[in-house]
Amino acid sequence: MEAFFISTGIVALAEMGDKTQLLSLLLAARFRRPVPIILGILVATLLNHAFAGALGSWLTSLVGKDVLRWILGLSFLAMAAWTMIPDKLDDVDAKPARFGIFGATAVAFFLAEMGDKTQVATIALAAKYAAFIPVVAGTTLGMMLANVPAVFIGSRIMHVVSLKLVHGIAAAIFAILGVLTLLNVGNLL
Known part of the structure; x- marks a missing residue:
């Protein structure tokens, strides 16, 4: 359960203000159909x-x-x-022409996540905990916790949440995990 909860928390925090969260906002504003967007994510x-x-x-x-x-x-x-570096949305075309809203979202999200900090975090967490299913379930839940509200609430969420504070908390968690891992505290590996 530890792998699941840590994976969920880290990714949910790291995803705040990330380019895929910005992509969620863009898709929600453009298509105004939350269900296919959420399923694509x-x-x-x-x-x-x-x-x-x-x-x-x-x-x-x-x-x-x-x-x-x-x-x-x-x-x-x-x-x-890396978590402390603000993210921006690259040129991601959100046209649903060929695959519809679901397909456009799925393809755009998959490509946007390639090499992204949450993908790298998933690799590291899966290696650290040697728990494939709990880590993938946790990181996926973390992504959904950060992105689903963005789809429903849109840009209003950015005015309520201090991204600097959220990024600071996520960075602190990553740093603590790094130090504990390097020191082999509690024989984590």
């Missing part, structure tokens, strides 16, 4: 994070525990720094 996130979780699980079988501890510790510290 869910499918894209499940596919993307399942791939990332599998990569993280594979990584644990590839390297020894000491090497993995250093890779993960440094990765979590890098994620802490």
Whole structure:
């Protein structure tokens, strides 16, 4: 359960103000049909994070525990720094022409998540906890917790939540995980 809860919390916080959350706002404003947008986000996130979780699980079988501890510790510290860098939406075309709203959302989200901090976090968390299903379920839930309100509430959410504070909390969690992993506190690996 620890892997699930930490994965959910970290990704939900890291996703605040992320380009995929901005993409959620864009899609909601453009299409005004929340159900296919939310389903597209869910499918894209499940596919993307399942791939990332599998990569993280594979990584644990590839390297020894000491090497993995250093890779993960440094990765979590890098994620802490990366979380503090504001994200912006790249040019993502949100036209539903060929695949409809669901398809446009799924494709745009899948592509936007490639190499994104939440995908990297999923790889690291899956490697750290060696718990594929809890990590993928947790990171997917975290994505949905951050993006579904953006679809329903739209840009109003950005006026209520201090993104600097949320990013600071997420960065602190990543930094704590990095330090604890590097110090091998509680034999986390």
